Amino acid sequence: MEDFHKALNDKGLTVSSSPEKGRSLLTTRDFSPGEVILSQEPYVSVPNRNSIDSRPKCEWCFSSSNLKKCSACKVVWYCGRSCQTMDWKLHSLECQVLCEVDKSRLTSLTPSIRLMVKLFLRRKLQKEKGILSTSTDNYNLVEALVSHMSDINEEQLVSYAQMANLVNLILQSEPDVNIKEIAVNFSRLACNAHTICDAELRPVGTGLYPVISLINHSCLPNSVLVFDGRVAVVRSLQYIPKGSEVLISYIETAASTMTRQKSLKEQYFFTCTCTRCKEVGQHSDIRESAILEGYRCKDDNCIGFLLRDSENKGFICQQCGLLRDKEEVKSIAAEIKLLTEKVSTLSSEGKKDTRSIYTAIEKLQVKLCHPFSVNLMRTRETLLKTYMEVQDWEQALAYCRIIIPIYERVYPSLHPLIGLQYYTCGKLEWFLGETLEAIQSFTKALGILSITHGTATSFVKELVLKLEEAHAEASHKNLAPVRAT
Numbered sequence: 001m002e003d004f005h006k007a008l009n010d011k012g013l014t015v016s017s018s019p020e021k022g023r024s025l026l027t028t029r030d031f032s033p034g035e036v037i038l039s040q041e042p043y044v045s046v047p048n049r050n051s052i053d054s055r056p057k058c059e060w061c062f063s064s065s066n067l068k069k070c071s072a073c074k075v076v077w078y079c080g081r082s083c084q085t086m087d088w089k090l091h092s093l094e095c096q097v098l099c100e101v102d103k104s105r106l107t108s109l110t111p112s113i114r115l116m117v118k119l120f121l122r123r124k125l126q127k128e129k130g131i132l133s134t135s136t137d138n139y140n141l142v143e144a145l146v147s148h149m150s151d152i153n154e155e156q157l158v159s160y161a162q163m164a165n166l167v168n169l170i171l172q173s174e175p176d177v178n179i180k181e182i183a184v185n186f187s188r189l190a191c192n193a194h195t196i197c198d199a200e201l202r203p204v205g206t207g208l209y210p211v212i213s214l215i216n217h218s219c220l221p222n223s224v225l226v227f228d229g230r231v232a233v234v235r236s237l238q239y240i241p242k243g244s245e246v247l248i249s250y251i252e253t254a255a256s257t258m259t260r261q262k263s264l265k266e267q268y269f270f271t272c273t274c275t276r277c278k279e280v281g282q283h284s285d286i287r288e289s290a291i292l293e294g295y296r297c298k299d300d301n302c303i304g305f306l307l308r309d310s311e312n313k314g315f316i317c318q319q320c321g322l323l324r325d326k327e328e329v330k331s332i333a334a335e336i337k338l339l340t341e342k343v344s345t346l347s348s349e350g351k352k353d354t355r356s357i358y359t360a361i362e363k364l365q366v367k368l369c370h371p372f373s374v375n376l377m378r379t380r381e382t383l384l385k386t387y388m389e390v391q392d393w394e395q396a397l398a399y400c401r402i403i404i405p406i407y408e409r410v411y412p413s414l415h416p417l418i419g420l421q422y423y424t425c426g427k428l429e430w431f432l433g434e435t436l437e438a439i440q441s442f443t444k445a446l447g448i449l450s451i452t453h454g455t456a457t458s459f460v461k462e463l464v465l466k467l468e469e470a471h472a473e474a475s476h477k478n479l480a481p482v483r484a485t
């Protein structure tokens with residue numbers, strides 16, 4: 001443990017403990033915006049397998065190109081020799097285990113089950129000195145993670161026990177399998193594992209990073225967690241003075257306080273007391289929640305937010321006083337619900353042509369929801385994706401431009417999603433010959449992504465290159481700069 005604290009201290013960090021939060025990660029020096037606070041390789045990780053993106057991914061780096069299946073187990077994929085070699089020590093053990101699994105049971109090898117099998121095997125390898133343990137990479141750190149076993153309900157307990165039994169069956173040839181410990185580890189994973197995302201924030205896998213897991217949550221965080229391949233990197237979003245707590249967000253922050261509190265309670269078993277959550281019940285919080293999840297004013301030109309009226313007739317605009325009838329609201333909401341159910345059935349059947357339904361949902365949401373509503377924003381994100389898929393670049397650009405001001409309203413100014421959206425916008429503008437607009441968008445993207453993703457990543461280097469090329473093109477065409485908006 002002494003080595004662990006020294007390793008953290010060398011990075012300008014320390015651990016403190018409190019009854020309210022358990023352990024917290026604190027800074028012992030100042031950090032400037034964009035600086036790496038902490039980075040870590042996963043103790044164990046596994047690629048995703050979901051219905052939206054069923055392409056396999058490399059077991060080591062999560063890439064989806066040039067993949068070849070392991071010829072022995074036929075479960076795991078690699079993008080090349082170097083990733084296979086890096087993973088070899090652990091995979092050679094897992095491979096033997098997987099080869100013995102009954103073929104009928106292979107479908108039950110979900111990512112969580114595989115993660116648990118890998119956790120058991122990596123611990124064994126470190127115990128037998130097949131893989132070196134270090135002060136920041138050892139099983140003791142996994143055992144120290146919170147499990148919230150006393151908080152979980154019976155249904156969840158039963159589910160963890162069943163999953164632990166399955167892991168035990170898969171590890172049939174291994175001695176020393178402790179089913180109870182595996183069930184506890186499932187509970188640990190639920191509140192400590194991280195979704196690994198690619199540079200564009202698309203989920204690609206799940207990983208356990210025991211040092212990163214020391215970081216507590218805030219709905220108004222001073223740091224951000226991004227991934228460079230399999231490495232988790234925490235960067236400061238602002239100047240963080242010595243003695244501050246490092247805080248990231250565990251959840252989608254574009255949501256009302258009630259929604260955020262509910263998801264934190266359900267998955268992480270705590271009530272957030274960050275500055276944003278402390279405003280609950282105050283006018284500013286009521287307004288924000290009604291904007292993010294409420295209805296729009298009957299007057300199309302008014303962007304006031306609506307609150308339920310005291311006589312329960314409907315919802316009153318807090319700006320112009322117009323009443324929106326509750327029956328009208330109910331009927332549009334019911335139409336949206338029907339269409340949403342229809343589109344989710346079609347998607348689950350693998351049908352791709354759902355754009356017309358999303359367009360109909362968007363039309364109804366424009367009528368019903370506040371212009372900065374999160375639901376409307378999500379529908380527009382889906383529409384942007386579908387236009388990109390069919391290579392309708394003009395429509396995609398139109399949606400990109402509609403979404404940016406909404407992101408700027410619902411997220412803090414240095415949110416990676418805003419940077420990524422500007423980047424997409426710039427690429428579309430450039431492709432469509434709008435060079436000067438592209439320069440503006442790339443510049444805005446770079447301002448954000450160089451803080452959240454860092455300037456050394458290949459993703460940001462590519463953006464810098466695009467910006468330089470766009471500048472060269474503009475000067476070659478003798479284009480005058482567009483005025484900043």
Ligand SMILES: C[S@@+](CC[C@H](N)C(=O)[O-])C[C@H]1O[C@@H](n2cnc3c(N)ncnc32)[C@H](O)[C@@H]1O
Pocket residue numbers: 020021022023024144145146148191192213214215216217218267268269270271272273
């Ligand atoms: C990933 S762990 C963070 C480190 C943890 N505090 C520990 O002692 O290991 C997540 C857990 O930390 C606690 N936690 C995280 N953020 C919190 C916050 N803002 N307030 C209170 N508890 C928090 C909750 O118990 C949560 O399930």
